[in-house]
Amino acid sequence: MASVREIKRHIKSVSNIKKITKTMQMVAGAKMQKTLSALLASRPYAQLAWNLLLNLAPKTERELHPLLQIRGIRNSLLVVITSDRGLCGAFNMNVIGEALRQIKDKETHFLITVGKKGRDFFIRRGYKVIAEFTGLGAPAPFISITPISQIIIDEFIKGNVDEVKLVYSDYVSNVIQRPTTIQLLPFQQEQPEEPFLAQFIYEPSPSEVIENLLVRIIEYKIYAAILESQASEFSARMMAMKNATENAENLIQSLILSYNKARQEGITKELTELSTTKAVIESLKK
Amino acid sequence: MKFRLEIVTPERLVYSENVDVLTVPTVQGEISILARHVPLVSIITPGEIRIKKDDEIEYMAITGGFVQVLPHKVIILADAAERAEEIDIERAMRARERAQKLMEEKRGDKITHAEAMAAFQRALVRIKVGQRKRKQK
Numbered sequence: 001m002a003s004v005r006e007i008k009r010h011i012k013s014v015s016n017i018k019k020i021t022k023t024m025q026m027v028a029g030a031k032m033q034k035t036l037s038a039l040l041a042s043r044p045y046a047q048l049a050w051n052l053l054l055n056l057a058p059k060t061e062r063e064l065h066p067l068l069q070i071r072g073i074r075n076s077l078l079v080v081i082t083s084d085r086g087l088c089g090a091f092n093m094n095v096i097g098e099a100l101r102q103i104k105d106k107e108t109h110f111l112i113t114v115g116k117k118g119r120d121f122f123i124r125r126g127y128k129v130i131a132e133f134t135g136l137g138a139p140a141p142f143i144s145i146t147p148i149s150q151i152i153i154d155e156f157i158k159g160n161v162d163e164v165k166l167v168y169s170d171y172v173s174n175v176i177q178r179p180t181t182i183q184l185l186p187f188q189q190e191q192p193e194e195p196f197l198a199q200f201i202y203e204p205s206p207s208e209v210i211e212n213l214l215v216r217i218i219e220y221k222i223y224a225a226i227l228e229s230q231a232s233e234f235s236a237r238m239m240a241m242k243n244a245t246e247n248a249e250n251l252i253q254s255l256i257l258s259y260n261k262a263r264q265e266g267i268t269k270e271l272t273e274l275s276t277t278k279a280v281i282e283s284l285k286k
Numbered sequence: 287m288k289f290r291l292e293i294v295t296p297e298r299l300v301y302s303e304n305v306d307v308l309t310v311p312t313v314q315g316e317i318s319i320l321a322r323h324v325p326l327v328s329i330i331t332p333g334e335i336r337i338k339k340d341d342e343i344e345y346m347a348i349t350g351g352f353v354q355v356l357p358h359k360v361i362i363l364a365d366a367a368e369r370a371e372e373i374d375i376e377r378a379m380r381a382r383e384r385a386q387k388l389m390e391e392k393r394g395d396k397i398t399h400a401e402a403m404a405a406f407q408r409a410l411v412r413i414k415v416g417q418r419k420r421k422q423k
Contacts, residue, residue, distance in 0.1 A: 041298045048294060048361055052327065052354055142296045143366065200354075203314050203328040212329055213352065216363070220296050 004266060007259040011252055018248035024087070025241035031138055032234035036171075038139040039227045046224065049217055056213065059206040066157045067214045070186045077110045077130075077152065077161040078102055079184070079222070081168035081229040082118035084134055088237035091169065091177065092117040095229075098179035099167045103127070110161060112151065114226060130155070138234075140226050142219070149219045156185050168225040169232035175239065177232035184221055187214060287321040290359035291337065293346070293367050300367045301346070307338040308360060310353050319353075319360055326355040330362070332407050334415050345370040347415040349408050373416035382409035 063069070080099045082092045096118060103109045111129045113119040119132040131151050136144045155161050164185040170178045202209050291308055293301035309318045311333030319326075330353055335346040351364035385406035392398040 038297065042296050044299055045294045045296045045363060048354075049363055052352065052363070056327075200325045200327045203312060203326065208313075209327055209329060209352065216351075216365070223296055 004259065004262045007255060007262060011255045011259065014248050014251050014255065018245055018252065021241045021244040021248060025238050025245060028234045028237040028241060032231055032238060035139040035227055035231040035234060039171075039224065039231060042220070042224060042227070046220055049213065049220060053210070053213055053217060055200070056202075056206055056210045059202075059210075064207055065210065065214070067153070067185060067211075067218070068187050071159075071162045073162045075108050075110065075161045076102075077112065077155060077164045079112045079114065079148070079152065079164065079166045079225075080118045080122070081166070081226055082113065082115035082121075083229070083233040084116045086117065087240060088233055089240040091233055091236035092121075094177070094179045095167060095169050096121050098181060102165065102167060102181055110155075112148065114148065114229075136226065138230050140223070140230065142223055145219050145223045145226070149215065149222055152184070152222075153215065153218065162186075166222065166225045168229040169236075171228045171231040171235065174235045177236055182221075182225070184218060187217075288339075289319075289321040289323075291362070292359060293335075293362040293364055295351075295364045295366055297366075300364070300369070301337075303339065305337050305339045307336075309336040309338075310348070310362070311335075312353065319355060323355050323360075325357065326353070328353050330364070332404075332411050334411060335362075335367070345415045345418045347373060347408075347412045349411070368412065368415075370415050370418055373412050375413060375416040378409050378412040378416060382406060382413065385409055 078099055080095065082095050086092070092115075099111075099118075099122075106127060109128070111122055111127050113122060113129055113132045114134075114136070116134050119129065119134065122129050123132075131148075133144075133148055152164055156164055163183065165181050166184050167179070167181050170180040172178055288304040288306055291301060291303060291305045292299070307318055307320055309316060310328075311331050312328040313331055314328065316333075317328070330348060330351045332349050333347075335348050337344045337346070347368050347370075348362070348364050349366045351362060351367075354361045354363065385402050388402035389399060389406060392402060
C-alpha cells in the first residue's frame with residue numbers, strides 16, 4: 001500500500017496531465033473549426049474553375065496537353081499527406097496504411113510526403129521519397145501549395161512518373177476520418193453536365209487558357225486534400241485528447257478513493273495504538 | 287448599366303457586387319469591361335484591378351488568374367486578390383527587399399531567380415495598390 005503522501009503526489013501529477021489534455025482538446029477543436037471554414041470558403045473557386053474547364057474541354061485535343069496525356073504506367077508518384085505532430089490516435093497510421101496498400105513495388109513508386117510523420121516513416125524504411133514538406137501551418141495557406149504542385153507537374157511532364165495520386169485522410173465527420181486515394185494526374189476528364197450557353201472568345205487561345213487552368217485545378221486539389229487532412233487531424237486529436245482527459249478523470253477518482261482509504265487506515269491504526277496503550281497503562285495501575 | 291462582378295480565390299470570396307466598369311491586366315494588355323461585353327475568357331497577369339461603381343473607384347492587387355465574362359456576370363478566378371485597404375504596406379515593402387536580395391544572390395540559379403522575380407513583382411503591385419488607398423485618405 002502506497003503511503004498517503006505518495007498518493008497525494010500522484011493525484012497532483014495526474015490532474016496536471018488532465019489540464020494539459022483538456023487544453024489540447026480545446027485547441028484542436030478551435031483549429032478544426034478554422035480549417036473547416038477555410039475548406040468551405042474554397043468551394044466556390046473549385047466550382048467555378050471546374051465549370052470553366054468543362055466548357056473548355058471540347059475545344060481542345062487531349063494529345064496536345066502534357067498534363068492530359070495518358071501513358072502506359074511504369075512509374076507512379078504518391079503524395080502522402082500526414083501530420084507534423086502526434087497525439088492524434090491512429091490518424092497517421094491509417095493514412096500510411098492506405099499508402100502502403102497503394103505501393104505495389106518500392107522501385108516504381110515514388111513518394112512526396114507532406115508532414116513529419118509520413119516522412120519519418122517512409123524514409124526510415126527506404127522508400128523513394130523525392131520531396132518532403134513540413135510546417136505548412138494550419139490551415140495551410142494556398143501559397144504554400146505552389147512548390148508542391150510545381151514538383152508534381154515537373155515530374156509528370158518530364159515523364160519520370162506516369163500517374164500521380166494523392167493519399168490523405170478525408171474528413172467525413174468529427175468521429176469519422178476516412179483514408180482516401182484520389183488520382184491527380186493524368187487528369188480525369190468528365191463530360192460537361194449542362195450544355196454550353198455562350199460562345200467564348202479565348203485570349204490568347206483556348207489551349208493556353210486550359211494549360212494555366214489545369215495547373216490551378218491541380219493546385220486546388222492538393223490544397224483541398226491538405227485542408228481535409230488537417231481537419232481530420234484536428235478532430236482525431238480532439239477525440240484522442242477527450243479520451244485522455246476522461247481516463248485521467250477516472251484515474252483521479254480511483255486515486256482519491258485509495259487516498260481516503262489510506263488516510264482512514266492511518267487514523268484507525270493510531271486510534272488502536274492509543275487505546276491499546278491506554279488499556280496497558282490502566283492495567284498496570286491496578 | 288451595371289453588371290455583377292465576383293472575385294474568388296481558393297481561400298475565399300473576395301468581392302461580389304454590381305459594378306459599372308472593370309479594368310483588368312491580361313496577358314494581351316489591360317482591358318476594360320462594361321455591361322454586355324462579349325463572352326470572353328482571358329488570363330490575368332499580376333497587377334492592379336480597378337473597379338468603378340457609381341462614382342467610386344476601388345483598387346485591388348491581383349497576382350494572376352482568369353477573367354471569365356458571362357452574359358450576365360463577370361467572374362474573376364484569382365490566385366490571390368487583396369483590396370487596397372487590406373494591404374499591409376510595411377509587409378509588402380519587406381517582401382520586396384527580401385525578393386530583391388534573393389534575386390541578386392541567386393543570379394546563377396534560374397528557378398530560384400525566377401521565383402524571386404515573381405515575388406518581387408507581386409510585392410511591387412501590392413505596394414502600388416496599397417499606396418493608392420493612402421493617397422485617397
